[in-house]
Amino acid sequence: MSATTPETPTKLQLLELLAAIGTAQWRDFAAAAAHHGLTSTQAKVLAQLNGPLPMRALATLLVCDASNVTGIIDRLEGRGLVRREPDASDRRVKNVVATDEGREIIRRVREEMQATHGALDTLGAEDSATLYALLARLRPGMEKDA
Amino acid sequence: MSATTPETPTKLQLLELLAAIGTAQWRDFAAAAAHHGLTSTQAKVLAQLNGPLPMRALATLLVCDASNVTGIIDRLEGRGLVRREPDASDRRVKNVVATDEGREIIRRVREEMQATHGALDTLGAEDSATLYALLARLRPGMEKDA
DNA sequence: TCAGGATCCTTGACATTATCAATTGTTTAC
DNA sequence: GTAAACAATTGATAATGTCAAGGATCCTGA
Numbered sequence: 001m002s003a004t005t006p007e008t009p010t011k012l013q014l015l016e017l018l019a020a021i022g023t024a025q026w027r028d029f030a031a032a033a034a035h036h037g038l039t040s041t042q043a044k045v046l047a048q049l050n051g052p053l054p055m056r057a058l059a060t061l062l063v064c065d066a067s068n069v070t071g072i073i074d075r076l077e078g079r080g081l082v083r084r085e086p087d088a089s090d091r092r093v094k095n096v097v098a099t100d101e102g103r104e105i106i107r108r109v110r111e112e113m114q115a116t117h118g119a120l121d122t123l124g125a126e127d128s129a130t131l132y133a134l135l136a137r138l139r140p141g142m143e144k145d146a
Numbered sequence: 147m148s149a150t151t152p153e154t155p156t157k158l159q160l161l162e163l164l165a166a167i168g169t170a171q172w173r174d175f176a177a178a179a180a181h182h183g184l185t186s187t188q189a190k191v192l193a194q195l196n197g198p199l200p201m202r203a204l205a206t207l208l209v210c211d212a213s214n215v216t217g218i219i220d221r222l223e224g225r226g227l228v229r230r231e232p233d234a235s236d237r238r239v240k241n242v243v244a245t246d247e248g249r250e251i252i253r254r255v256r257e258e259m260q261a262t263h264g265a266l267d268t269l270g271a272e273d274s275a276t277l278y279a280l281l282a283r284l285r286p287g288m289e290k291d292a
Numbered sequence: 293t294c295a296g297g298a299t300c301c302t303t304g305a306c307a308t309t310a311t312c313a314a315t316t317g318t319t320t321a322c
Numbered sequence: 323g324t325a326a327a328c329a330a331t332t333g334a335t336a337a338t339g340t341c342a343a344g345g346a347t348c349c350t351g352a
Contacts, residue, residue, distance in 0.1 A: 008271045009278040015256065015266065017281050019175075019193070022168040023207075024288035029165075030209040039339080040209075041309065047165070056329060061169075063176045063186075068310055070331055075308080092318045092329040110161065119287030120161065123280070125154045131280045132155040134273060135163050141265030142170035185310080187338065202300060214339055216302055221337080238300040238347045 025116055032112040036105055042076055045096075046106040052085060052095035081105060171262055178258040182251055188222055191242075192252040198231065198241035227251060 009017075033043035041062070048061050055073065059066040073096055076082040081102035087093035098106070123131065155163075172186075179189035187208075194207050201219065205212040219242055222228040227248035233239035244252070269277065 008275055011263070011266055011274075014274055014278050014281075015259075015262065017278060017285065018167075018171065018262070018266075020285060021164075021281055021288060022171045023190075023193075024285070025164065025168045026172070027207070027209050028288070034209075039308065044169075047169075054329080055331095061173070063173050063180075064309080065311055066330065067312080067332080071309075087329095090319070090329080094330070113161075115288050115290055116161065116164070117157075118290070119284045120157055120164075122283065122287055127280060127283075128157075128160055129154055130276060132160050132163060134269070134277045134280070135160075135167055137268065137273075138265045139163065139166055139170070141268055142167060142174070142261050144261055144264070185337065200300080201302095210338085211340055212301070213303080213341080217338075233300095236300080236348070240301070 025113075028113040028115045029109070032109045035112060036109055038105070038109070041072060042081075043106065043109055045072060045076065046081060046098060046102055047110075049082070049096060049098040049102070049106075052097045054087065054093045054095055056093070058096060076102070171259075174259040174261045175255070178255045178260075181258060182255055184251070184255065187218060188227075189252065189255055191218060191222065192227060192244060192248055193256075195228070195242060195244040195248070195252075198243045200233065200239045200241055202239070204242060222248070 029043065029047075030040045033040055036043075038046070044062065045058065048058065053061075055069050056066055058073075059069045062069065073082060073084065077084060081099055083097045083099055084094045085097055087095050120128070175189065175193075176186040179186055182189075184192070190208065191204060194204065199207075201215050202212055204219075205215045208215065219228060219230065223230060227245055229243045229245055230240045231243055233241050266274070
């Protein structure tokens with residue numbers, strides 16, 4: 001019964017570890033975003049914008065009120081990092097799209113997450129593949145009710 | 147060359163997956179915190195308070211200005227979830243400690259992270275152990291410069 | 293020792309992010 | 323075609339964030 005490396009970790013232990021990793025990653029992300037004059041929230045929004053997203057969808061992703069998103073997008077749009085586009089099939093909806101500049105700045109933020117990069121570099125190809133496979137199995141369940 | 151399950155994932159792919167897991171976990175956490183009348187920030191602070199922590203240390207962990215922490219702790223203290231204690235060896239320092247009620251409420255928040263719990267439940271004992279070991283190796287590098 | 297610099301926390305002014313209630317325009321269901 | 327439902331915005335207000343400045347305490351070195 002080793003206290004340091006349990007053969008079968010408690011769900012609570014695994015949860016705690018996963019939370020710690022998530023927290024550390026967030027610190028890394030927030031610090032990198034600040035270097036580029038972005039607030040954490042602005043960076044988080046840019047990170048979500050792989051494709052066009054309705055305001056409402058953003059609110060759901062950010063776990064916040066829809067009215068909040070209006071102001072956030074206003075500011076990002078004012079800095080030219082984001083654009084509002086009308087939706088083709090529903091005129092109520094406005095789709096948010098990252099501009100080239102927006103995509104570029106978030107790319108640089110991700111590049112600068114040194115702690116995260118450094119940590120991942122300690123994993124060999126095989127371990128990386130194992131971790132990737134496990135996390136990929138976790139992902140759908142985690143995103144279920146979003 | 148399978149596009150869905152790469153044998154050796156790119157570092158970028160692994161990074162992206164890790165970020166997605168972290169984001170989903172945060173959503174789960176924020177939603178559970180709201181159920182208990184806590185803002186995300188308040189819950190995040192409570193989650194950090196395993197032991198006494200100086201205000202300054204909290205600011206570092208939250209990646210924010212020290213002055214910000216004053217107000218956050220003021221409100222948590224007003225609700226009886228947290229206490230300020232003088233430091234024994236340095237009278238400038240105030241250590242923040244979670245009260246019994248504070249510990250209880252954050253325990254319940256963690257309990258209610260259903261998406262995360264559900265996702266972890268899909269892993270068998272062996273996979274859990276593997277994931278735990280891999281994440282444990284990642285952790286020190288991620289927390290290095292905090 | 294004690295003067296200067298550094299550190300910890302707080303305050304005050306202000307920008308950003310969050311909530312809620314109400315409004316407008318549009319869609320959907322009946 | 324009307325009523326209910328939904329998307330986004332506005333306005334009011336609270337919470338969170340930054341920065342500059344200040345008081346208290348610690349530390350270092352002449």
